[in-house]
Amino acid sequence: MTKALYPGSFDPVTNGHLDIATRASQLFEQLVVGVYDIPQKNLMFTTAERVNLMKKAVAHLLNVSVQPYSGLTVTFAQKIGAKALVRGLRMSSDFEREFEMALMNKQLAPDVELVCLMSSLDYQFLSSSLLKEVTSLGGVIHDMVPPHVVTALKKKLKL
Ligand code: ADP
Helix, strand or coil: CCEEEEEEEECCCHHHHCCCCCCCHCCCCCCEEECCCCCCCCCCCCHHHHHHHHHHHCCCCCCCCEEEECCHHHHHHHHHCCCCCEEECCCCCHHHHHHHHHHHHCCCCCCCCEEECCCCCHHHCCHHHHHHHHHHHHCCCCCCCCHHHHHHHHCCCCC
């Protein structure tokens, strides 16, 4: 059985993340979405909140599960028996960082392969950080995130 890990902060999950998770779930028999548990990173949602928002977003994908993790991503991948890491690549902005991380990860864990899926055209310029900024300024974000994430963002921002 080929298992893959899709790691990220997902602060919060967007339709861009969901698109990558959906497509990866069609390539691998099992997909684990790994939610970084990084207390020192300045995130809007707690790890438990990010996990719950992601769980709800992928509930219809039967071969996808969601787990928080801390420490090295490749170590977590090896622990759960994932053969590949899945990442999404947006136009120009993600490539260099992903390439750098991929080379480091390959040295740390040569047995874990990296699979990058190109972001769909609709989500090329969608990021969690931009989304949070736009929401805080009163922008309409309904077609960028699942409905329960709109609610969670508004609640968090007291809108
Ligand atoms: P990280 O802190 O690891 O970058 P993110 O939650 O920002 O965590 O992103 C997780 C993964 O999803 C990364 O591979 C990122 O490139 C990808 N991603 C983020 N936004 C999009 C998008 N709009 N379309 C496709 N992939 C995306």
